[in-house]
Amino acid sequence: MLKKNGKWLAGLLMMAGLQAAAQQPCMRLNSGTPGVVWKVKPAATAPAAAQLQATDYDDKDWVTADVPGTVFGAYVAAGLEKDPNFGDNIYKVDKSKYDRDFWYRTVFTPAANRQEKQWLIFEGVNRKGEVFLNGQRLGLLDGFMDRGKFDVTHILRPGQPNVLAVLVKWPGTPIVNYSSPTYISAASWDWMPYVPGLNMGITDDVYLGSSGAVTINDPWIRTLVPDTAHAMLHISMDLHNDGDSEQEGTVTGTITPGNITFSRKVKVGAGRTDHVSFQEKAEHPQLWWPNGYGAQPLYTCDLQFTAATKVSDEKRVKFGIKQYSYDTLGGVLHLHINGQRIFIKGGNWGMSEYMLRCRGGEYETKLKLHHDMHLNMVRNWIGSTTDEEFYEACDKYGLMVWDDFWLNSHPNLPDDVFAFNRNAVEKIKRLRNHPSIAVWCGDNEGYPLPPLNGWLREDVATFDAGDRLYQANSHADGLTGSGPWANFLPSWYFTRFPGGFGGTPGWGLRTEIGTAVFTNVESFKRFMPDSSWWPRNEMWNKHFFGKNAFNAGPDRYDDAITKSYGAPTGIDDYCRKAQLLNIETNKAMYEGWLHNMWNDASGIMTWMSQSAYPSFVWQTYDYYYDLTGAYFGVKKACEPLHIQWSAGDNSVKVINTTLQNAPGLTAEAMVYNVDGRPAKEFAKTVKVDAAAGAATPCFNLNFNIDNLAFRKPAVASSTSNDGGDAGAVADGSTGSRWSSHYTDHEWVYVDLQAPQEISSVVLNWETAHAKAFRLLVSDDAQNWKEIYQTTDGKGGMETVNFPPVKARYVKMQGDKRATEWGYSLYDFEVYGKRSSTLSDVQFIRLYLKDGTGRVLSDNFYWRSNRAADYTALNKLAPVKLTITSKMETVGDSIRIRAIVRNPASTTAFAVRVQLLRADNNQQVLPLLMSDNYFTLFKGEQQEVVMQVEKKVLENGKYKLTAIPYNGN
Incomplete structure (x- = not known):
C-alpha cells in the first residue's frame, strides 16, 4: 500500500487510474520526502506574495504542515491546539483562526532531468488553491478533485532550491451545497463536530513528473x-x-x-x-x-x-474484468454483476476521518474489517472520501462502491455549478477503471437541482459510457427510503415493513438504516474526561449521545438497555450491557432483510459501518478500531452461507448469498434454559438443500406449545390500515400485529374451537395499548362473562392471571385508549396448565452442517418470554474461564490462536476476549478477530483467532483475558 506519509517512493505513478506524467524520473513533494518541509501561515498575517516566494525568506514562525493534510490538522499536530478528540476540546477552538485563507510553502531541490517536459502535479486542494512556483503563478485549482498538471519545464531549477507556494482558499459558509465540491460534513453533522477551517488544505498528493512532448x-x-x-x-x-x-x-x-x-x-x-x-x-x-x-x-x-x-x-x-447491470422489477432496484444478481450487504462511510487524517495503510485496515464482516458494498456518502487508497482497498476486498457526488437534498445549487461539473467529470475519469465502482449517485436524499441532474446523468453516460447506473436520488426510484437511524426490537426488522423516510414501502434496497452503537469502556475512557464518566451528561452529547444526535435516538437506546438488561450501575456496566444491545439490534437489522431476500428485499446498508470521530453512534468498530458488539452482530448475520432465526415469526432459514448451490445440508436447532439445561421438546433437525442466491425455509421453533390460542381463528370489531387483520394476534409472530380503528370501544377475541380450561392471558401490546380494558369469556361468542378489568393498563407485555375458568371464546374489550391511536396487539395468548419448563430467558443455538457433520454456520440468540426482558441474565452465577494460546508469525503479522474453556457448570454468557500488552494491560489495536461475545455452556470451549501487524505488538509479548457477562 502506498502511504501518503512519504515513506514509499517506488511505484508512485503505478497506482490505478493515476493520470500524471511519466514514471521516470519523479520526485514526491509530500511531507516526509527528504528535503521537503511544508509550512502554513494565515494569509492575513503573511508577507506579500513576492516576499514569501523568495528562497531566502525566513519562515521559522510558520507552522509545519502535513501534505496531504489540512490547516487545522497542522496546528493540532504541532501541539498548538488541544487534542480535538478528547472531551469538548474541539468545541472550544476559536474558529476564526482557521476559517480564512492560508498560505502553504515549501522549498525543495530537484535532481537534473533529461526528459523534455517537467510537470508539477496536484491531486487535490480544498477548496481552491492558487499555485506559484519560483514566483510565477501557475494557475488555480478549483474544487477538491480538480487535478492540477502544470508545465514547469522553463520554471523549475534542477539542482537548486525551488519555492512552491499555494494560497489555499477557505470553503466558506454556508457550506451545503454552496461550497461544493467540498467535504460538506466538515461544517458539523449529527455524528461529527464542526472542523475549524472546514478541512481546507492540500488534501491529496503533490509531485514532480517528466515526459517527452x-x-x-x-x-x-x-x-x-x-x-x-x-x-x-x-x-x-x-x-x-x-x-x-x-x-x-x-x-x-x-x-x-x-x-x-x-x-x-x-x-x-x-x-x-x-x-x-x-x-x-x-x-x-x-x-x-x-x-x-x-x-x-x-x-x-x-x-x-x-x-x-x-x-x-x-x-x-x-x-478488473466485470460487467454491471441493473433492473427495477417490482419497483425494487436490483444489481447484477457478470450476469448474476447480487444481494447488497453494505455500510455507509460518512467520512474516512473527520480531520482527513486517514492515510495509506489505514484504508487497508478499515476495509479488511468490512471484508471480514462479509459486507460487499460501501457507500461513499456525499463523496466525502477522495483518496485513491480507499478505492484500491475496495478493489482488493471485493467491496462495491456506491459513490455519491457532493449534494445533500438542500434546495440550493452550488455557487459555481461549472466548477462542480468539472470536478464531477474529473471524479468519473479518475475512478472509472476501478472495478469496485458500482453506482454513481447524484444527491443524498434528494434530486440534484437543474441543471445538475441532467449534467450528471450525461457525465456518467459520456465518461463512463453508462457502464454503471446513475441513481439521481439516494432514497427514491427503486429504493425504500432511508432510516430510521435508531434501535428497535429485533422483531421489528422482520415486520412488514420496517418504515423508512422517502422512497417506496418495503424492505427493498435501503441505502441507510442504523442505530446508536455505544463503545466499549476502554475506548470510552480514551476520549471522555473522568469527571464526565457517569452518569450521562452534556459531555456525552458532545460525542453525539444526546440532542446533537437526535436521529440516533439516544434516549431510546438508553431506555432499551435499562428495560432489557436492567439499570446500569456505572459506566463499566453501561458499556457491558450496551454491547448486548449492539449485537442483537445490528444482527437483526441484516437478518430481517436477508429473511426477505428477493421477496421484495434486495439489499441493506447500515448507517454507518465505520467511525470518523470518537462517538457513541453509528459504527461497527469504533474510532480506535475496537470491535464492538455491532461488528460481531453484522459479521454473523452476513455470512455468505448462514443459518438464522426470525425474531418475528420464529422461523429458521438458510441464507445462501453465494453463486454455488449447497445441497445435502442439515439444519439443527436447540433451545436452552438460562442455566444451560437443554429444553429438548423444542429441538429441531431437518435436511435442507440451500439454493444459490436464495433464502431457504427450514422449520419453525414453536414457543407456543402451551398457548391455546396459537393459530386459532380470531375476530375483531375493526381493522385499521396500518395493521394486519385479527388473525395476527394468534399467529405466534411478534412480527405481525392487529390494529383497530382509532376509537375507544374496540375489541378482539380468539376462538379456541372447543371449551378449554384457562387461567391466564398474555397481551403483547404495541405502543398503542389500552389504558382501560376488560377480559371476557364465552361459549357462544354472544353471551360474555367478565373475568378481569383494569383502568391502569401499562402496555408492553401484560400477563393476567385469574382463577381457572372453562370457555371457548376469550375477548379483550377495550374501554379507553392510552394513545391517540387505536388498540394494537402483537400477540393474544391464552393458557391453561403449562407443560413447558422454559425459563423466562432462553438461548437458541443453530447449526448448519454438511454431509460429513462439519459445521458450516452456527448462530446464537437470547430470547425472552416477556418482550425483550433479559434481566434474568443478571442472576447467572459468576464464571471464571480458562484460556490458553499459541502465537505464530505470518509474514508481517502475528497470529494468535486462543482456546477459551468453561470448566463451570453454569452458562458463561457473552464472553468477551481481549488481547492486551503484557507490560501495561493496554488493548492491542487494530486487530482482526474471528469471534467474540460467544456463549459457552458447561464444559464447552471456543477457538478465537486474532491477527495483528508486528509493529502493533512490537516485542510479541501479550496477555489474553476472557470475561463473560457473568464474569468474576
Missing part, C-alpha cells in the same frame, strides 16, 4: 462480459502533444495476466489531443466478483508512447 492522459479500460468464458476489452486514451512540432510515434500496450499485446503508429499534431482506442478479447477471463461471490483478481495494463525509440510517456492501469 507527448503524454498519455485518462487511459480507460472498459470490460464487457457476454458470458463467463469471454470478455471484450475496450482500451482508450488521449495523446496530447505539448511540443512545437508534430510527433510521430507508437502506442503500445500489454495486459497481464494473459500477455495481451497491442500497438499502433500515430501522429499527433503540435498542441493537439488525439483519442486512440483498441479492442481486444480475453478468453476465459478471471472475473472480478463482490465479496462472498468469488475472487477479486486484478489485471494490469502497461501503456507506452514511444517516439524515435525514446519513451515519451507511460502509464500503468489496474482494472
